Amino acid sequence: MKIVITVNAAWNVWNFRRPLLRELIDHGYEVTILAPEDHTVQDLQDFGCSFRHLEMSAKGLNPLEGLQLMRQMGKVFREIGPDAILSYTIKNNIFGAFAAKLQRRHFLPNITGLGTAFLSSGLLEKVAVMLYKNAFRGLPHIFFQNGDDMNLFVERGLITSQQALLVPGSGIDLDYFAPESWPEQEDETVFLMVSRLLRDKGVFEYVDAARQVRLKHPNTRFQLLGPAVSQNLSAIDVSEVQRWAEEGYIEYLGSAEDVRPYIKAAHCLVLPSYREGAPRTLIEGASMGRPLITTDVPGCRAVVDHGSNGFHCAPQSSCSLVTAVEQFLALDPGQRLAMGEAGRVKMENEFCHTIVNRAYTETIKQLLVNQAAPS
Numbered sequence: 001m002k003i004v005i006t007v008n009a010a011w012n013v014w015n016f017r018r019p020l021l022r023e024l025i026d027h028g029y030e031v032t033i034l035a036p037e038d039h040t041v042q043d044l045q046d047f048g049c050s051f052r053h054l055e056m057s058a059k060g061l062n063p064l065e066g067l068q069l070m071r072q073m074g075k076v077f078r079e080i081g082p083d084a085i086l087s088y089t090i091k092n093n094i095f096g097a098f099a100a101k102l103q104r105r106h107f108l109p110n111i112t113g114l115g116t117a118f119l120s121s122g123l124l125e126k127v128a129v130m131l132y133k134n135a136f137r138g139l140p141h142i143f144f145q146n147g148d149d150m151n152l153f154v155e156r157g158l159i160t161s162q163q164a165l166l167v168p169g170s171g172i173d174l175d176y177f178a179p180e181s182w183p184e185q186e187d188e189t190v191f192l193m194v195s196r197l198l199r200d201k202g203v204f205e206y207v208d209a210a211r212q213v214r215l216k217h218p219n220t221r222f223q224l225l226g227p228a229v230s231q232n233l234s235a236i237d238v239s240e241v242q243r244w245a246e247e248g249y250i251e252y253l254g255s256a257e258d259v260r261p262y263i264k265a266a267h268c269l270v271l272p273s274y275r276e277g278a279p280r281t282l283i284e285g286a287s288m289g290r291p292l293i294t295t296d297v298p299g300c301r302a303v304v305d306h307g308s309n310g311f312h313c314a315p316q317s318s319c320s321l322v323t324a325v326e327q328f329l330a331l332d333p334g335q336r337l338a339m340g341e342a343g344r345v346k347m348e349n350e351f352c353h354t355i356v357n358r359a360y361t362e363t364i365k366q367l368l369v370n371q372a373a374p375s
Contacts, residue, residue: 016280192262202316206321
């Protein structure tokens, strides 16, 4: 049995979906990754996957470019003959669905977030809505990573409620992201934001909050870890981030393959994102026993129970973020520790990768046994 997994970056599969790969391979599936080639290709091949390069840009949603992408994906589907296709990210979901339906292949898209196009409130949004509605028509199932996105698709008539399946993000490997002891430094508090350098992740609000908080609490440190991204409408130039670091507002840590040492050294993880599917960095931080601060928006609020394993703040508001940071600073060490432990328990109960993997494998089995692929 053959499975194709398609996404807009190979590293996305390697970093976030390795437990799923192991589950599929252990079940006897031949797994092929269809994505733009990057430095993780050899890792994926060593893990037991085949790899096919996908020429695409993650930026924009041009239907003409999409047509070329659809033809390219269709060619690969014909050559491999997959029994089922798992897809992630907007362009792969939309144009992969069209290509799969033309060949009557089972196609299972995953909505991991709505993206800039869907939230633009302009022509780009209208194009995205039209493409989603036509691409997903007739598909048996669409996976969502939070209930807000799922309900939005149903309410706007893009899919039916019978098509929707909810999974808790990509799942977290609880052994790999194991609880860590509290940072040794007692005279300072370290906040960490792990994110690509994008405006809609709340980077500007984080930096502004850091500037305000450090004026009142000089024993605080605000760190930012994550790569620059060029192919995104809300990308922030790394030179601007470096300027913030030179001015002393934040510490820019660059990017890292393994985020665990940075999470271990922090007291609290912060993600003031405007909207998420299921925020991976918060899930990783909570799994390692760190309290969280995030915005009260779809995706983020599913991970953080306000007052239990972290605090909510308002989106696009550095003032509200400052308030949440000061709430955390007011906690004594025992309260901080209890908040981190509550987050770990929440991850064990709701976000373990076995829950997600089981949903995928059982859905694939059901499709192959009971249903014909849509046309």
